[in-house]
Every structure is written in structure tokens, then in C-alpha cells.
Amino acid sequence: MKSALINSFGNIEEIIIGEIDIPLLKKDELLIEVYAAGLNPKDILIRKGKFKVLTGSRFPQQIGFEISGVVKDANNSTKYKKGDRIFGMINGWKGRCCSEYLNILENELYYMPKNISFEEASGVSLVGQTVLQALRDRANMQRGYKVCINGASGGVGTLAIQIAKDLGGEVTAITSYRNMDFCKSLGADHVVDYTKKDITKLDEKFDVFFDVFGNYSLKRISEILNKNGRYVTTIPKMGIFKEEFLNFFRRKKSKLIIVKSRSEDLKWLCDKIEKGKIKPVVDKIFPLVDIRMAQKYIESKRAKGKVIIKIKDNNTALDL
Ligand SMILES: NC(=O)c1ccc[n+]([C@@H]2O[C@H](COP(=O)([O-])OP(=O)(O)OC[C@H]3O[C@@H](n4cnc5c(N)ncnc54)[C@H](OP(=O)(O)O)[C@@H]3O)[C@@H](O)[C@H]2O)c1
CATH class of the missing domain: 3.90.180.10 (Medium-chain alcohol dehydrogenases, catalytic domain)
Structure with a gap:
């Protein structure tokens, strides 16, 4: 073959x-x-x-x-x-x-x-399960949560916007000026152009910061995270084990997602796609x-x- x-x-x-x-x-x-x-x-x-x-x-x-x-x-x-x-x-x-x-x-x-x-x-399957496991399992996302997605226009981000909306979130998409309308068309409630705004100094506070692109850290975005907020990253960085250990002693948590393939999560994605909730x-x-x-x-x-x-x-x- x-x-x-x-x-x-x-x-x-x-x-x-x-x-x-x-x-x-x-x-x-x-x-x-x-x-x-x-x-x-x-x-x-x-x-x-x-x-x-x-x-x-x-x-x-x-x-x-x-x-x-x-x-x-x-x-x-x-x-x-x-x-x-x-x-x-x-x-x-x-x-x-x-x-x-x-x-x-x-x-x-x-x-x-x-x-x-x-x-x-x-x-x-790879990006969809990444998003589901990041938001549902690592961030413990609930309806009404304010969710910020950094890297919202890529493979992971385009499903992250849609899945975060389906899970009942209010979604802010971080993207460049190139993709602001595109992210809105996928359901984002707010869009921020990272080339013009310092994300770490936004006025809003988020319950979840999903760092799909992976260029932030809990420390850097701490000011824009609610007191029990969760920072979830797709990128394993140096010090990740220290970060996970420190989670025991702080209210704001830093989490890493490592996607795992599971039939039940693929079924979840299949059902949502067939119902037209995710495209x-x-x-x-x-x-x-x-x-x-x-x-x-x-x-x-x-x-x-x-x-x-x-x-x-x-x-x-x-x-x-
Ligand atoms: N840990 C895991 O299990 C796991 C699973 C899946 C993916 N990942 C990782 O997640 C990352 C994203 O994957 P992906 O498939 O979504 O990548 P991708 O599709 O290649 O992402 C491309 C997007 O990144 C955006 N981007 C570029 N520079 C940016 C910046 N400085 N800030 C914010 N957004 C920026 C671009 O939008 P603009 O043109 O608007 O900048 C573009 O739409 C990768 O590093 C991947 O390895 C990890």
C-alpha cells in the first residue's frame, strides 16, 4: 500500500x-x-x-x-x-x-x-477530543462560564469556539485581525486582535483561559482569570510538573491537556455534528x-x- x-x-x-x-x-x-x-x-x-x-x-x-x-x-x-x-x-x-x-x-x-x-x-477526532477533554475534563467547564480561547482560528480553536458555546459558555476568541469575522461566524461572542491588544490586560475576567496556541502561562494571565479560574494549555512546557504540584496550594489552577482517543468522546462529537451543533x-x-x-x-x-x-x-x- x-x-x-x-x-x-x-x-x-x-x-x-x-x-x-x-x-x-x-x-x-x-x-x-x-x-x-x-x-x-x-x-x-x-x-x-x-x-x-x-x-x-x-x-x-x-x-x-x-x-x-x-x-x-x-x-x-x-x-x-x-x-x-x-x-x-x-x-x-x-x-x-x-x-x-x-x-x-x-x-x-x-x-x-x-x-x-x-x-x-x-x-x-484529534482536535475535537482535545477541546472536549480540555474544557469538560481539565477546566471542568459549566454553563454560563466565561471562556477565553487563544489561537481560536486554527484546527483546535475553530472547534473550541463551537464546543465552548455548546457547553454553555460565553466565548472570547483571541485571534489576529485576519480572522476576527471568521471567529465570529463560528459563534464567538467577542473577538480580540492579539496584534493590537495586550491580552494580559483585558478588562474582562474569565473562568477558563484555553491557551490553544500555547504562548501564555497561568502566571501571565492570572490578572484576567477569576479567583477559581482555570488556565488550560495544549503545550507541555518546562516546569509543568511543578505547576501541577502548585495547584494543590492555589485556587487558580494550571492544567495541561494531553488528548486521548476514546470511543465515547468520538460518539459525543458525532452526535453534536449530526445535530448541527458543531461543524x-x-x-x-x-x-x-x-x-x-x-x-x-x-x-x-x-x-x-x-x-x-x-x-x-x-x-x-x-x-x-
Ligand atoms: N496537547 C495536546 O493533546 C494537543 C492536541 C492538539 C493540538 N495541540 C497543540 O495545539 C497547538 C494548536 O494546534 P492547531 O491544530 O490548532 O494549530 P494550527 O491549526 O496550526 O493553528 C493555526 C492558527 O494559529 C493562529 N496563531 C498564529 N499565531 C498566533 C498567536 N501568536 N496567537 C494566537 N493565535 C495565533 C493562527 O491565527 P492568526 O493567523 O489569526 O494568527 C492560525 O489560525 C499546536 O501547538 C498543537 O501541537 C496539542
């Missing part, structure tokens, strides 16, 4: 499309024919060797953590059958989703929402052969929503 691979850590020139064997299935794994894969900044950091300790340094290494597709071999599953349309995210640090076929654990996937395309569905935002779609360009675009940090790799044509969707 075709798969995007790297043979050493480095820049985008390291990415090639190679031929490798279709994966053999282990217990509880299904074989998926991949129709589309979502790209993420994590893929770029891994390609650059920033997570060597976790990925190991054996090559070739495959790329990508989230997909949509069709079950090709349901293995021992009692829930899924050949032909089911699914979406999902693989846990861990060894990507392998930008491939024609993928082995994935049953609890890392769920049925694909019926009202969206394969391309839209492929970019939901995935796709910025650009690239064919697999242009994966270098797609990664270059993510590296620009200007993506408005998700960057997707299309792997198989939809009109052959039921060609099993």
Missing part, C-alpha cells in the same frame, strides 16, 4: 510516498481503508525529531494520527462490520494515518457522522502526493481550521 514516510528526521524534503505492506491486525484492531487523514502540528514536530524519545529513531516512520474511512476487515469486532464508515484517532506517538490502510483499535474510532464528508470527518472547518485539502505542501502550510501557523490529506476518492466509497 502507499504510505507517507520519512527516512530521517528533518525538513519537508524528508517526506516520501513509499510502498509498504498492509498492516496485520492484532487483537481488537480493525483494518480501515483510509479515505482522508487530518494533519496536525504534532506531525511536524515528530518529523523534525522533537519527540525522538517517544517515537524512537528507527526508520522508515509513517505519518499522521487521525482519519476517516471504511472498515475493510472488522476482525473480531462485535460492533463494527465491513463497510461501516468510521472516523478516529490513534493514540501514542507513532503516526501511520497518511496511508491507504490503517490498523486501529476499536476504542480509538466511532461511526462517522452521517451529514459530513470524509474530508470533514478526517479532521475532527468541522476545513481550510485546505491536498492529495497524498502533495503532503509536503500540506505540512508546509501547517508550519506557516496560518491555517484557518483543518488541513486534510485526501487519500481515496469518495465516489468509490462502497467499492469493497
Whole structure:
């Protein structure tokens, strides 16, 4: 099968499309024919060797953590059958989703929402679960909370606005002048241009500051956080364990989200999408052969929503 691979850590020139064997299935794994894969900044950091300790340094290494597709071999599953349309995210640090076929654990996937395309569905599971687990679990978000989202126009941020609204929040989106209207169109109640305003000196106080872009800290935004407020970041920084320890002694808390793929959270996302409460935002779609360009675009940090790799044509969707 075709798969995007790297043979050493480095820049985008390291990415090639190679031929490798279709994966053999282990217990509880299904074989998926991949129709589309979502790209993420994590893929770029891994390609650059920033997570060597976790990925190991054996090559070739495959790329990508989230997909949509069709079950090709349901293995021992009692829930899924050949032909089911699914979406999902693989846990861990060894990507392998930008491939024609993928082995994935049953609890890392769920049925694909019926009202969206394969391309839209492929970019939901990593960012959607990140937002849900950050706001619901790490921030313990309640209805009526004032939520500030920094980095609101990217892959995570576009779903963060919508999910925070669905959870009953009043949402302030931090973005550049480029994306102010865009964030409003996604449901943000207020938008602030970070290129013009010092965020740490806003007049409002928030119950949750979701630092998607990751360039703040609890210390820096403490003045704009309510007394029991929570700062949640997507970026593990030096001193994070100290921060978690200090949480025992202070009312304002600092939390890190490390997303984990779970069927029940994918079901939550599927239900919300099917009810029209959340709409995935796709910025650009690239064919697999242009994966270098797609990664270059993510590296620009200007993506408005998700960057997707299309792997198989939809009109052959039921060609099993
Ligand atoms: N820990 C986890 O489990 C986890 C999970 C998912 C993602 N992440 C991390 O979360 C981060 C965001 O991911 P993503 O997929 O949303 O990235 P992304 O889609 O690449 O984000 C692009 C967005 O960032 C905005 N941006 C650029 N510079 C900014 C700045 N200085 N301040 C605020 N916004 C800025 C851009 O908007 P403008 O053009 O308006 O500036 C653009 O729309 C990444 O570092 C990723 O690795 C972590």
C-alpha cells in the first residue's frame, strides 16, 4: 500500500510516498481503508525529531494520527462490520494515518457522522477530543462560564469556539485581525486582535483561559482569570510538573491537556455534528502526493481550521 514516510528526521524534503505492506491486525484492531487523514502540528514536530524519545529513531516512520474511512476487515469486532464508515484517532506517538490502510483499535474510532464528508470527518477526532477533554475534563467547564480561547482560528480553536458555546459558555476568541469575522461566524461572542491588544490586560475576567496556541502561562494571565479560574494549555512546557504540584496550594489552577482517543468522546462529537451543533472547518485539502505542501502550510501557523490529506476518492466509497 502507499504510505507517507520519512527516512530521517528533518525538513519537508524528508517526506516520501513509499510502498509498504498492509498492516496485520492484532487483537481488537480493525483494518480501515483510509479515505482522508487530518494533519496536525504534532506531525511536524515528530518529523523534525522533537519527540525522538517517544517515537524512537528507527526508520522508515509513517505519518499522521487521525482519519476517516471504511472498515475493510472488522476482525473480531462485535460492533463494527465491513463497510461501516468510521472516523478516529490513534493514540501514542507513532503516526501511520497518511496511508491507504490503517490498523486501529476499536476504542480509538466511532461511526462517522452521517451529514459530513470524509474530508470533514478526517479532521475532527484529534482536535475535537482535545477541546472536549480540555474544557469538560481539565477546566471542568459549566454553563454560563466565561471562556477565553487563544489561537481560536486554527484546527483546535475553530472547534473550541463551537464546543465552548455548546457547553454553555460565553466565548472570547483571541485571534489576529485576519480572522476576527471568521471567529465570529463560528459563534464567538467577542473577538480580540492579539496584534493590537495586550491580552494580559483585558478588562474582562474569565473562568477558563484555553491557551490553544500555547504562548501564555497561568502566571501571565492570572490578572484576567477569576479567583477559581482555570488556565488550560495544549503545550507541555518546562516546569509543568511543578505547576501541577502548585495547584494543590492555589485556587487558580494550571492544567495541561494531553488528548486521548476514546470511543465515547468520538460518539459525543458525532452526535453534536449530526445535530448541527458543531461543524468541522476545513481550510485546505491536498492529495497524498502533495503532503509536503500540506505540512508546509501547517508550519506557516496560518491555517484557518483543518488541513486534510485526501487519500481515496469518495465516489468509490462502497467499492469493497
Ligand atoms: N496537547 C495536546 O493533546 C494537543 C492536541 C492538539 C493540538 N495541540 C497543540 O495545539 C497547538 C494548536 O494546534 P492547531 O491544530 O490548532 O494549530 P494550527 O491549526 O496550526 O493553528 C493555526 C492558527 O494559529 C493562529 N496563531 C498564529 N499565531 C498566533 C498567536 N501568536 N496567537 C494566537 N493565535 C495565533 C493562527 O491565527 P492568526 O493567523 O489569526 O494568527 C492560525 O489560525 C499546536 O501547538 C498543537 O501541537 C496539542
